[in-house]
């Protein structure tokens with residue numbers, strides 16, 4: 169039986185556009201969410217938009233034609249094996265004469281492996297280290313792979329050290345043989361040893377060739393772990409290797425391609441997957457779904473649809489001859505794989521990749537175990553490579569984001585929430601003076617319970633009553649995810665927790681309150697717990713002074729917690745503060761002495777600066793930021809100031825007029841820079857050139873040479889002659 173309704177493939181997709189020669193092999197980060205990134209790799213056969221999957225194509229068995237992958241499934245790159253081609257005379261002769269793109273009939277990016285995996289499966293391969301790279305170069309591969317040494321998880325430590333060292337020793341000659349045109353994968357080995365994975369990342373990441381170093385770092389030797397669903401060890405390896413791999417190199421999980429693993433792997437920083445799963449599973453009568461694998465023989469209806477399956481029932485597919493059945497299942501598997509990757513990319517763009525990983529963790533016991541292990545690492549990072557990656561992941565996660573979040577058990581361990589809580593504990597301070605202009609010690613903490621957001625509607629009158637009764641009161645709101653100062657109104661997700669209304673009425677238990685007060689350094693004060701009163705009392709009428717003081721506290725506290733600005737400077741910037749409010753009574757513009765300096769961000773509760781505000785804050789610095797590579801000498805400060813990015817002289821006229829800062833033009837950046845938060849752009853004297861929002865971390869700026877570093881909001885030299 170043939171599928172008469174299948175839409176014919178019409179060639180509508182044009183061939184890819186080759187990159188500019190100077191961009192060959194460059195990786196660009198377009199957007200990030202924690203360790204996850206939306207990126208692209210520039211090649212002669214177009215872009216690889218990451219995170220993405222390279223379907224494995226066996227040059228001899230093409231379950232789905234590569235051309236169909238390009239046309240119908242929008243596959244931008246695939247992976248095939250150069251060793252298989254090298255071994256078969258007919259394939260190698262054709263490839264050497266006409267090129268690998270003709271042989272495979274694929275116009276996009278062709279990645280090849282080197283035969284290392286065959287050596288793992290069959291014991292050895294006959295090809296030489298230099299020979300296999302030369303072959304890949306000569307057949308026109310885009311990204312080839314050097315002949316690394318496969319480090320099996322069950323090898324002894326000495327054997328694994330040797331696998332790491334021999335792979336590193338083979339690297340310089342491999343890069344030399346690759347020449348200018350062939351980009352190379354530099355695999356990371358090291359078995360289950362964190363330190364060896366970190367060593368391998370450092371060695372492979374540090375090797376520079378005449379034209380460039382490695383373009384991509386695949387994590388090798390992990391197939392045996394995936395086969396046995398040893399996901400905890402898989403992610404441990406990933407975090408260890410990531411601690412030393414330069415951040416401008418995409419990370420590829422060699423042999424990983426089950427959609428179940430995509431969200432978690434991407435959340436931890438994987439950019440490329442490759443797998444034959446779509447074809448192998450189809451051959452075994454199995455369907456991939458984002459939550460696991462399903463056997464065709466066991467189902468009455470499709471548990472997960474795809475355009476390929478719409479025309480069929482499981483029974484009809486079972487009745488097909490095996491070749492036809494295999495093709496249908498393979499197409500379904502590829503479609504599901506592609507759509508799950510699209511979902512993941514979209515989740516990164518929306519700041520929700522962690523939520524997706526959390527959701528998927530419930531699909532498999534092994535994945536859940538691995539996920540819970542990761543939460544432990546985030547909550548309590550150790551000093552080793554895993555701890556380094558975990559710390560980086562939290563500190564590079566934008567603590568605020570727009571939109572609501574479901575209240576589920578894991579919510580408090582989400583990286584952005586951990587980050588916000590740690591910033592709060594480190595940087596939040598009690599007010600320096602009170603609404604009645606007294607400046608003595610606080611007298612009490614008032615915890616308002618049962619107060620649903622927005623708090624300005626549900627609790628403001630109660631807050632004001634408390635402050636009239638005792639001006640030196642610290643007001644905290646009790647939320648389903650803990651206590652938060654009233655001044656943090658609008659910060660997401662505290663103010664946008666999706667849960668039943670009654671959940672807001674559930675009081676926190678006393679021990680939790682005591683612990684949270686301790687973290688805010690308030691445990692020495694007496695506290696009272698109250699619910700918002702039913703209606704404002706008459707004293708509220710004359711409370712403008714208190715309202716203005718609360719507004720100012722909110723700005724000072726947000727500048728301090730989110731942007732590292734010392735409260736004393738925050739007070740200076742907000743002296744003589746006035747504000748304009750929206751129809752819904754939210755502060756939209758903040759003026760200092762009549763000058764518009766700050767705009768609270770209504771969508772996520774953060775702060776945006778105006779040029780005048782940026783100037784005011786920058787004038788307080790006495791020295792420029794450190795140049796990349798310079799060591800910071802001095803004490804770490806809780807409030808290191810609004811993060812700055814220092815650019816090269818050549819870029820100043822452009823950025824000063826309001827153009828974005830491009831990677832490669834950055835001389836130095838403050839290490840506490842948080843992607844998504846405001847930053848200042850300065851010259852090498854520390855003078856203000858512009859202000860904007862950073863796209864990447866300072867560490868990434870030190871390495872990247874392509875893409876946006878800072879999205880500029882306003883240039884400081886716009887109206888000058890510069």
Ligand code: GUN
Nearest residue numbers: 284285318388389422423
């Ligand atoms: N394919 C799956 N694992 C590996 C590996 O460790 N090295 C190489 N080159 N290919 C692989």
